[in-house]
Amino acid sequence: MSVFPSTAAAKKAGRSKPAASCSPKSRNQKAAYLFVAPLGIGFAVFYFWPLLQTFFYSFTEFGAFGGNTWVGTDNYVRVLKDVTVWQALGNTLIYCVIGLLALPLAIGVAALLNRRGLRGVAVYRALYFIPFVTLPVAVGLVWNWLYNGDYGLINEVFEWFGADRRYWISDPSTAVYAIGTVMVWSTTGYYLIIFMAGIKGIPQDYYEAAELDGAGPLRRFFTITLPLLSPTIFFASIICMINSLQTFDLIYIMMAEKNPAIGDTQSVVSLFYKWAFIENAQGAAAALAFLLMLIIAALTLVQFRLQKRWVHYA
Amino acid sequence: MRRRTLLYGAMAAPLLAACSGQSEGKESGGRTTLSYGVWDVAQVPGLQKVIDAFEKENPGISVRMELTPWSSYWTTLKTAMRGGTAPDVFWMNAVNLQLYASNGVLEPLSGHIKSDATPVDRHPDALVKIYAYQGTQYGIPKDFDTIGLWYNKALFDKAGIKYPDATWTWDDVRDAAAELTDPRRRVHGMAAEMDRQAQLYPAIHGAGGYVLEDGKSGFGDERSIEGLRYWTDMIDRGWSPPQSAMVESKARNRFWSEKAAMVYEISAFSGQYHAVPAIKDHGGVTVLPKGRERATIIHGLANVISAKSRKKEAAWKFVHFMAGRKAAEIQASAGITISSYEGTQDAWFKSMPQFDLKCFVEMLEYAVPYPSSKNTAVWENLQYPLLGAAFSGKGGIESAARTLGEQMDRALKGERA
Numbered sequence: 146m147s148v149f150p151s152t153a154a155a156k157k158a159g160r161s162k163p164a165a166s167c168s169p170k171s172r173n174q175k176a177a178y179l180f181v182a183p184l185g186i187g188f189a190v191f192y193f194w195p196l197l198q199t200f201f202y203s204f205t206e207f208g209a210f211g212g213n214t215w216v217g218t219d220n221y222v223r224v225l226k227d228v229t230v231w232q233a234l235g236n237t238l239i240y241c242v243i244g245l246l247a248l249p250l251a252i253g254v255a256a257l258l259n260r261r262g263l264r265g266v267a268v269y270r271a272l273y274f275i276p277f278v279t280l281p282v283a284v285g286l287v288w289n290w291l292y293n294g295d296y297g298l299i300n301e302v303f304e305w306f307g308a309d310r311r312y313w314i315s316d317p318s319t320a321v322y323a324i325g326t327v328m329v330w331s332t333t334g335y336y337l338i339i340f341m342a343g344i345k346g347i348p349q350d351y352y353e354a355a356e357l358d359g360a361g362p363l364r365r366f367f368t369i370t371l372p373l374l375s376p377t378i379f380f381a382s383i384i385c386m387i388n389s390l391q392t393f394d395l396i397y398i399m400m401a402e403k404n405p406a407i408g409d410t411q412s413v414v415s416l417f418y419k420w421a422f423i424e425n426a427q428g429a430a431a432a433l434a435f436l437l438m439l440i441i442a443a444l445t446l447v448q449f450r451l452q453k454r455w456v457h458y459a
Numbered sequence: 460m461r462r463r464t465l466l467y468g469a470m471a472a473p474l475l476a477a478c479s480g481q482s483e484g485k486e487s488g489g490r491t492t493l494s495y496g497v498w499d500v501a502q503v504p505g506l507q508k509v510i511d512a513f514e515k516e517n518p519g520i521s522v523r524m525e526l527t528p529w530s531s532y533w534t535t536l537k538t539a540m541r542g543g544t545a546p547d548v549f550w551m552n553a554v555n556l557q558l559y560a561s562n563g564v565l566e567p568l569s570g571h572i573k574s575d576a577t578p579v580d581r582h583p584d585a586l587v588k589i590y591a592y593q594g595t596q597y598g599i600p601k602d603f604d605t606i607g608l609w610y611n612k613a614l615f616d617k618a619g620i621k622y623p624d625a626t627w628t629w630d631d632v633r634d635a636a637a638e639l640t641d642p643r644r645r646v647h648g649m650a651a652e653m654d655r656q657a658q659l660y661p662a663i664h665g666a667g668g669y670v671l672e673d674g675k676s677g678f679g680d681e682r683s684i685e686g687l688r689y690w691t692d693m694i695d696r697g698w699s700p701p702q703s704a705m706v707e708s709k710a711r712n713r714f715w716s717e718k719a720a721m722v723y724e725i726s727a728f729s730g731q732y733h734a735v736p737a738i739k740d741h742g743g744v745t746v747l748p749k750g751r752e753r754a755t756i757i758h759g760l761a762n763v764i765s766a767k768s769r770k771k772e773a774a775w776k777f778v779h780f781m782a783g784r785k786a787a788e789i790q791a792s793a794g795i796t797i798s799s800y801e802g803t804q805d806a807w808f809k810s811m812p813q814f815d816l817k818c819f820v821e822m823l824e825y826a827v828p829y830p831s832s833k834n835t836a837v838w839e840n841l842q843y844p845l846l847g848a849a850f851s852g853k854g855g856i857e858s859a860a861r862t863l864g865e866q867m868d869r870a871l872k873g874e875r876a
Binding site: 176208209210211229289292293294295297312314315316319401402403404406407408419422423424425426 | 534537540541558559564652653654659702703705706707708732799834836841843844848849850851
């Protein structure tokens with residue numbers, strides 16, 4: 146799904162020249178298939194086959210130790226009737242919206258870092274990128290310390306300003322946003338790299354021309370950078386949305402089992418984990434996973450439809 | 460052509476891995492090597508001593524411990540069961556016994572017990588019963604734990620209150636909690652954490668209620684609710700931090716750092732309490748205070764044998780040995796947990812002379828077995844999300860408990876279907 150926009154983005158970024166179009170010669174074709182084969186096989190074995198299996202299992206009930214019985218659409222009925230599923234779905238959409246905030250943040254920082262004459266760009270880039278390559282477990286643990294209601298740094302800072310101490314991740318009214326903040330913090334660097342490459346691909350001539358016409362930095366950003374970056378933004382927003390819809394690890398690490406806010410922070414995937422691995426309801430979990438896949442597919446389709454309105458391929 | 464061989468290679472790889480995994484535990488030089496699945500790293504040194512003693516008695520058998528952390532123990536075990544690589548002997552708890560036994564993956568032990576005269580009757584009856592399913596014994600307990608009331612003598616002295624003892628009732632606890640609470644120093648009289656084994660279940664039974672009886676939930680029962688209210692009241696009155704605070708620093712951590720004067724705790728944690736200098740110096744423990752009734756929850760781990768094991772004879776020898784006096788004594792003197800074999804607890808008491816650990820054994824008289832059914836995890840997972848708000852000082856424990864009762868009944872009905 147993401148193959149098309151990523152090549153578009155890469156083209157924009159000037160990273161790769163457009164490959165010679167597939168010639169009708171069968172020899173070339175064979176070679177091409179051979180090159181794609183490792184990926185194709187990997188995709189078939191690790192993605193497509195499990196997908197089919199999941200679809201099959203969603204119509205069965207699992208024995209705890211293997212063996213399954215056909216139950217028809219029972220699992221889907223359970224999924225649609227369960228209140229916790231709808232709650233998890235709502236939470237997941239909140240994560241998705243918060244997660245998308247990483248994009249404007251990354252664009253802003255990327256634009257600032259691309260100023261001519263700025264020194265130490267590599268250092269900044271690395272600093273922003275480190276959270277993304279840090280293990281989610283480590284990220285979750287460290288942020289749990291920061292958020293801690295009794296001795297967390299964040300509360301200390303808030304106290305300077307006279308605000309009350311809070312239990313950020315165990316208060317249902319703040320927990321989902323606290324986790325969302327960590328999500329944004331840890332992914333911004335990734336999109337920053339993509340956007341920096343995207344901005345580098347915009348020809349300098351445009352800027353010089355605009356400067357001659359008297360356009361200030363803000364004007365240049367909104368009339369040149371943003372429109373010409375739109376294919377990259379499109380690619381990033383799809384990746385970002387899919388990733389946030391699959392949020393799991395941070396919740397798993399940061400939310401203890403006894404956390405009273407657990408119902409308000411549980412995502413679809415963490416609910417899936419609970420059903421499949423703790424409650425022995427693999428069939429229902431498979432149905433839930435399939436439902437999530439349909440939602441992701443639908444939202445991605447919508448984004449592709451909408452792209453005509455705002456994405457400019459120069 | 461090439462693609463096909465690649466695919467075959469890909470398919471064969473996991474098979475090979477599985478084979479090597481199995482043969483690893485097999486025989487090495489005429490000896491039978493048993494694998495023994497455990498989850499508690501704190502018990503490993505003590506268990507190794509037991510194993511050494513066993514190997515001395517049975518030169519042909521060696522036992523290798525396979526440590527899996529608690530957080531992934533059951534998932535790993537289930538996967539290993541499906542793949543046929545499960546340990547020969549492994550730890551079982553009350554929550555999972557019926558699930559495993561009803562699926563036929565555990566070796567029935569009743570026959571062995573009879574023919575070898577295994578001293579099962581020397582272990583607490585309430586505990587042995589947990590590991591029987593439909594009249595067949597599937598596991599033999601190795602240790603047990605009950606819940607006791609821990610208190611901080613220094614904080615009690617400061618407030619000028621007599622230490623808790625066997626005469627205490629819930630009213631005494633409430634009075635003391637109120638006196639001991641000092642908001643300025645952020646000290647609470649009690650740490651009423653939402654924990655099913657250490658807090659919820661003992662209070663429910665102490666109030667005369669029940670958790671599970673004849674396949675029905677007791678959470679909607681008036682007396683059970685009274686038991687839960689014992690805790691939520693303390694939170695509402697500010698004598699205990701709310702659950703939202705205890706997610707971030709657990710009840711026992713609050714007690715260790717002397718920010719909570721009292722806490723209910725499982726005996727298995729005594730060693731960790733002993734390791735905290737302040738608590739070792741002026742911590743105390745006694746039996747649980749009396750509510751409407753006297754009650755505590757008893758639970759303990761059992762050794763079970765995998766039905767798929769290929770070394771059942773050796774495995775049984777090991778489990779039989781673990782059920783005996785000698786193994787129990789070695790285990791108790793390691794100071795980690797109370798051996799369940801009658802009369803072997805002295806060594807455990809002596810390992811921590813600062814505390815009056817006898818109280819944990821005195822409570823056996825009225826100890827209630829840890830409740831369980833065929834798929835315990837399903838209804839136990841309903842508890843914390845549903846009771847969470849009430850334990851965070853938001854009130855509404857009555858309706859929360861009733862909702863929990865209804866949902867639990869539905870889950871229990873699902874088990875029978």
